[in-house]
Amino acid sequence: MHVVPSICTFCGVGCGLGLRVEEGRVIGVEPQPGHPVSEGQLCAKGWACSFAVEPAGRLREPLVRENGRLRPASWEEALARTAEGFQLALDELGPSGVGVISCAHASNEDNYAAQKFARAVLGTHNIDHCARICHSPSVAGLGRTLGSGAMSGGIADIDQADLLLVIGADVTENHAMIGARLLRAQARGATLIVVDPRRTRLARLADIHLQLRLGSNIALLNGLLHLILANGWEDRAFLAARCEGEAALRHHLANFDLAQCCVQTGLALAELERVAYLFSHARAAFTAYGMGITQFQSGTNNVIAVSNLVLACGQSGRPGTGINPLRGQNNVQGACDMGCLPDVYPGYQPAADPAVQARFGAAWGRPAPALPGLTSLAMSEAARRGQLRALMVMGEELVVTDPDQNQLLRALRALDFLVVVELRLSETARLADVVLPAAAFTEKDGTFTNCERRVQRIRQAVAPPGTARADWQILSALAACMGYSGMDWPDAEAVFAEMTALTPLFSAMDYPALAVAHGLQWPCDAAHPQGSPRLHERGFPRGRGRLLPVSQVPLDEVPDADYPFAFTTHRLHFHYGGGAMTRQSPLLERETPLALLFMHPADGAALGLGERQAVRVRSRRGRLETRVHLTDDVPPGTLAMPYHFREAPCNQLTNPAQDPISRMPELKACAVAVEPLAPGVTPRTTERHGRR
């Protein structure tokens, strides 16, 4: 047996692991001792990495659709079919009629290749990925206030904080090794404050849990800020030296109605005063937030409200402070950094800037595409209208993870051509015209970028199953098939080198430098050859930090007589995303085998429901059947459901209403009705979506 160093394939914490390889198989994993993030530990999912990519059940060869069925095909045939599918759409509609959705589990090299394929080969900025429905409001909101949407501190900053403010993030479940670090900081004396409508495990352990009403973040954050300004608790020196927009913010909050704030949030004034005092008086406050802030139609404004609070109290730019969006997927930071977004090239170079267009145009030998490009949900809308005809989905399980499943299915079925690049025959791949088998993270070289901007190497430990290849190799072959030779790289290192040569943020990075310690944090350029562990120490990327007045935005859909419950969606520790990877592990599956609807016992009693009784849940968009779990984790009137289960997909119910700025759908709130099924009845599985 030998051990190959690698990085966990699940969440954005980016824990270091060793792949135990025996006779060409990954037989298990072990933690990397001395890794700066995971410090020699892994969570339950990390330990299950080898199940996630186990060759059994993986795609071994391409598949093409013939007479309605998928059958095995050669790479030549599958690539030719794919090239033809794109070409027909291009001939008919031009580059606006095609698109690519890339993968936040895949490497930086894969994602660089995906956006280059979209821009240089297809000639479109229609390139996006799951960051759209994850932290796009952070990119937009912190972009406006600071000039950059990345986490400002590093994970190690937690060790230096004396106050930890966690808003809308279930950290012990979803960023487990960061959760452990928060609890360790609390044990040495830091105050832990959790803001969440659910009583999560972390909320139960916190010194203060603000159990606000679903969707009332801005009311709460403005209330805290109003109290801070009214009492003179703000950081005057920081505001004068580092910020702008203070007068407008003061004016906006001067006549703030605290009584109304307490009604909107459901919190007592004394709770707000205590938190306002503690946060503004902390020596170093570390602020982290997640999907409970971003996944609303007010997502961008929610992020701005967090930013206002942190800037006004000067809790930024010093050890132990900062605004820290906890990025979700192992390489979602990297997929954004690589330019898999419709409005930026790699390194956030604006697609609208003529100088940037000229640089990439010259390097790639193809003119810059027309603007604007479409976001992922806009691509679905265009498909439903017949204005987008051919789509590549590289490693996303859209059928389970996009909002409003029935609407998404209508979009995929309306396409003339769908190609899915996947590890397994996912629900989304079942709908494809062509399925291409991808190599998993253990089967390729490359890099992942974690939530603290740390670019780390992954290394090929074993051969891919069958004829599967790395995503970048598939895109390179497809580009050649479509007459473009500019993606003919010899290896992953060459892809990385091309990227760094075109991307100032990464200009001093190369594979040898990344291998010295445990990666490097960007910016990493001539001025920062050792990378940048902490951002914003002297200035913000946009210069001064900007305070921007925002007001509470009502939810798009609130409970009424027909749909009397508020409904929210969340995650469970033992499962991940659409479940395609974690549900391969018997161990993880045993821990959480069922999709459950979390309901307060008082609501259960009112509906006459016993524990685990079967129910039907309906929204204006769809329905599902599942079992209830009666628990005071949720307040009365609010139901919660994890989104990992294809047999009871909560995205049947969710609302696609979008944030006008970032196009984030309101995944965290909609209205539903619940009907008990007869005692003894087994919930029906939501039908498989197989056919086109």
Ligand SMILES: Nc1nc2c(c(=O)[nH]1)N[C@H]1C(S)=C(S)[C@@H](COP(=O)(O)OP(=O)(O)OC[C@H]3O[C@@H](n4cnc5c(=O)[nH]c(N)nc54)[C@H](O)[C@@H]3O)O[C@H]1N2
């Ligand atoms: N085990 C596991 N870990 C994961 C993932 C996974 O699927 N499984 N996915 C990864 C990904 S892609 C991501 S993006 C991250 C996400 O990690 P988190 O951001 O922690 O994700 P969620 O559990 O969806 O939502 C966080 C919390 O927001 C709360 N919330 C809901 N509404 C509101 C509100 O109005 N205000 C406030 N303040 N809070 C609210 C919910 O109750 C929930 O506890 O996790 C990553 N890690």
Ligand SMILES: Nc1nc2c(c(=O)[nH]1)N[C@H]1C(S)=C(S)[C@@H](COP(=O)(O)OP(=O)(O)OC[C@H]3O[C@@H](n4cnc5c(=O)[nH]c(N)nc54)[C@H](O)[C@@H]3O)O[C@H]1N2
């Ligand atoms: N209701 C509701 N819906 C949500 C959310 C929510 O909180 N509530 N959260 C949203 C968020 S934050 C996110 S990030 C999305 C996540 O949505 P997705 O990205 O669709 O979900 P995942 O299940 O994490 O991963 C998708 C696929 O990646 C494949 N994969 C893994 N590695 C590779 C690789 O190297 N190459 C290729 N080609 N494929 C690979 C896996 O097989 C898996 O099927 O879900 C969103 N949907």
Ligand code: SF4
């Ligand atoms: S915390 Fe995240 S990166 Fe670390 S082992 Fe768990 S799933 Fe993997």
Ligand SMILES: [Mo]
């Ligand atoms: Mo995410």
